[in-house]
Amino acid sequence: MLSDDLFKRASRLFPGGVNSPVRFYEPYPTYFSRASGSRIFDVEGKEYLDFCMGFGVNFAGYSNTTIAEEIMYLLDNTIPEGVPTENEIELGEIIQKAVPSIEKMRFTNSGTEATMHAIRLARAFTGRKLILKMNAGFHGAHDYVLVSAGSGALNFGTPSSPGIPEEVAKTVLVGDFNNEESIRELFKLHGKDIAAVITEPVLGNLGVIGPEKGFLKFLREITEEYGALLIFDEVITGFRFRYGAYQDIIGVKPDLTTMGKIIGGGMPVGLFGGRADIMNRISPEGNVYQSGTFSANPFTVASGLATLNFLKDKDYEYTISLATWVEEKLKSFSDLGVQVNRVYNMFTIFFNEERVWNYETALKSDRKKFMKFFNFSKKHGIYFSPGQFEASFVGMAHTPEEVEMAVFKMVYTLEFDMNE
Numbered sequence: 001m002l003s004d005d006l007f008k009r010a011s012r013l014f015p016g017g018v019n020s021p022v023r024f025y026e027p028y029p030t031y032f033s034r035a036s037g038s039r040i041f042d043v044e045g046k047e048y049l050d051f052c053m054g055f056g057v058n059f060a061g062y063s064n065t066t067i068a069e070e071i072m073y074l075l076d077n078t079i080p081e082g083v084p085t086e087n088e089i090e091l092g093e094i095i096q097k098a099v100p101s102i103e104k105m106r107f108t109n110s111g112t113e114a115t116m117h118a119i120r121l122a123r124a125f126t127g128r129k130l131i132l133k134m135n136a137g138f139h140g141a142h143d144y145v146l147v148s149a150g151s152g153a154l155n156f157g158t159p160s161s162p163g164i165p166e167e168v169a170k171t172v173l174v175g176d177f178n179n180e181e182s183i184r185e186l187f188k189l190h191g192k193d194i195a196a197v198i199t200e201p202v203l204g205n206l207g208v209i210g211p212e213k214g215f216l217k218f219l220r221e222i223t224e225e226y227g228a229l230l231i232f233d234e235v236i237t238g239f240r241f242r243y244g245a246y247q248d249i250i251g252v253k254p255d256l257t258t259m260g261k262i263i264g265g266g267m268p269v270g271l272f273g274g275r276a277d278i279m280n281r282i283s284p285e286g287n288v289y290q291s292g293t294f295s296a297n298p299f300t301v302a303s304g305l306a307t308l309n310f311l312k313d314k315d316y317e318y319t320i321s322l323a324t325w326v327e328e329k330l331k332s333f334s335d336l337g338v339q340v341n342r343v344y345n346m347f348t349i350f351f352n353e354e355r356v357w358n359y360e361t362a363l364k365s366d367r368k369k370f371m372k373f374f375n376f377s378k379k380h381g382i383y384f385s386p387g388q389f390e391a392s393f394v395g396m397a398h399t400p401e402e403v404e405m406a407v408f409k410m411v412y413t414l415e416f417d418m419n420e
């Protein structure tokens with residue numbers, strides 16, 4: 001079976017032939033059927049070293065037998081849906097211990113749900129309406145945050161979407177990540193109405209952009225000054241750089257945190273949590289409504305538990321040193337015409353002449369060139385996240401040998417293929 005045939009079939013079913021826009025690229029996406037370790041296999045049997053890793057989900061590696069065995073063990077007796085279980089408590093306790101700011105939490109089925117509930121809760125708790133997010137910060141696809149959003153929304157040139165009522169969009173203020181002045185200005189104008197600032201502490205959806213020194217601390221201080229909450233969206237960064245959250249690396253404690261991806265080990269997941277006095281406002285303890293038939297469902301919980309148990313004594317430095325090596329090697333060729341942004345074990349190769357450190361500089365990147373690079377890399381058996389404004393990930397299953405070979409191919413592609 002060929003990808004173009006599958007795409008024709010898929011296009012009769014799904015808009016654009018896909019079930020999420022970031023999966024589409026011209027002329028049609030490659031369809032996949034299997035994954036193992038650090039590798040994915042397309043429907044024609046071609047093998048790729050994967051740096052997309054399910055957009056950062058599969059940090060522990062695909063078809064990990066230790067995790068699979070533990071999932072089977074945990075699921076040995078079919079556990080019913082929609083009832084409280086001991087496993088969900090265990091998973092919650094692991095997360096609570098690893099991320100001290102999460103005193104209480106709720107599991108959801110996606111990062112989108114998590115940020116939606118965190119924002120509703122922040123509004124209820126503060127009695128204020130406005131949310132401040134970052135230009136091209138991405139927090140999922142619900143109405144509260146799909147305003148000047150990043151990731152696919154940016155790649156497709158539709159920073160905000162039709163269908164979102166103007167009244168809702170008006171409750172969202174947009175500042176610039178790494179630009180204190182832009183945030184201070186918004187607080188000066190609207191400070192007493194701002195319920196919360198929500199941001200990824202490391203941007204992943206404008207490509208990887210780390211916080212400039214002091215920026216996150218500044219967000220903490222200004223939110224405290226004006227009585228607004230600070231929400232860190234750690235859907236990507238949670239359990240990625242260390243066994244816990246990024247907030248404890250940088251030493252800035254948010255009021256609420258959202259997580260997803262790694263904590264579900266490949267099953268649909270999300271989580272929002274934080275200060276107990278705020279979380280206690282959630283129903284039935286409080287009056288802020290949140291629910292979900294599949295919240296903390298047995299498969300997600302088993303997979304999350306197995307994954308976090310597997311990662312517990314793993315050496316995160318291993319993944320960080322591999323990614324550092326990718327960065328250093330690419331940077332050692334000064335004339336490749338790219339900027340390599342890396343934060344711990346995630347990176348983006350920007351087709352850009354300048355250092356990329358904020359919205360403005362990121363947007364100067366050449367998206368067409370990136371897609372050319374993506375396609376050549378794919379031809380050479382390397383699969384990146386398909387978009388200039390996405391992150392690439394090194395996980396526990398990548399080996400030094402395959403990463404070394406991949407970097408060799410990247411350099412070849414940048415030096416020769418791209419200039420054909």
Ligand code: PMP
Pocket residue numbers: 055109110111112113115138139140141200204205233234235236260261269270
């Ligand atoms: N927040 C961030 C930072 C994300 O990167 C994403 C998705 N990539 C989301 C929220 C939404 O998560 P989900 O796709 O699970 O709804």
